[in-house]
Amino acid sequence: QVQLVESGGGLVQAGGSLRLACAASGRAFSSYAMGWFRRPPGKEREFVAAIGKSGVTTDYANSVKGRVTISRDNAKNTLYLQMNSLKPEDTAIYYCAARASTYGVSRNGHEYNYWGQGTQVTVSS
Numbered sequence: 001q002v003q004l005v006e007s008g009g010g011l012v013q014a015g016g017s018l019r020l021a022c023a024a025s026g027r028a029f030s031s032y033a034m035g036w037f038r039r040p041p042g043k044e045r046e047f048v049a050a051i052g053k054s055g056v057t058t059d060y061a062n063s064v065k066g067r068v069t070i071s072r073d074n075a076k077n078t079l080y081l082q083m084n085s086l087k088p089e090d091t092a093i094y095y096c097a098a099r100a101s102t103y104g105v106s107r108n109g110h111e112y113n114y115w116g117q118g119t120q121v122t123v124s125s
Contacts, residue, residue: 002026002098002114009094009119016086016123022079022096022116029077030054033101036070036081037109038092038121048094049081050105059105064090088125093118 003025012018020036035050049070050059058070069082079096097112106112
């Protein structure tokens with residue numbers, strides 16, 4: 001299994017940037033496809049971005065495409081989400097998740113096996 005801990009959230013003004021990180025425990029980080037999801041206040045969890053085991057394959061929700069970049073450093077067992085041009089509607093708790101997979105990515109949170117505790121991102125207008 002893998003344990004995930006998010007960091008990097010905070011309060012920013014609209015148009016600002018944040019870099020979220022997800023630190024994974026263990027020695028099997030590279031065996032998992034990874035994803036970022038978020039839960040806005042009063043709403044259901046939604047997909048943000050996903051990345052394959054090697055980092056070659058990526059996928060983004062239309063709402064964030066062009067503004068965020070998902071990446072991973074398998075040598076450091078760390079997943080990242082660089083967020084630019086933030087909008088108030090980006091306000092949410094952001095979660096990283098791990099999915100056992102030999103290849104590919106998924107937008108479906110139900111297909112992910114492990115989740116972090118979340119980090120709060122608040123974008124003021």
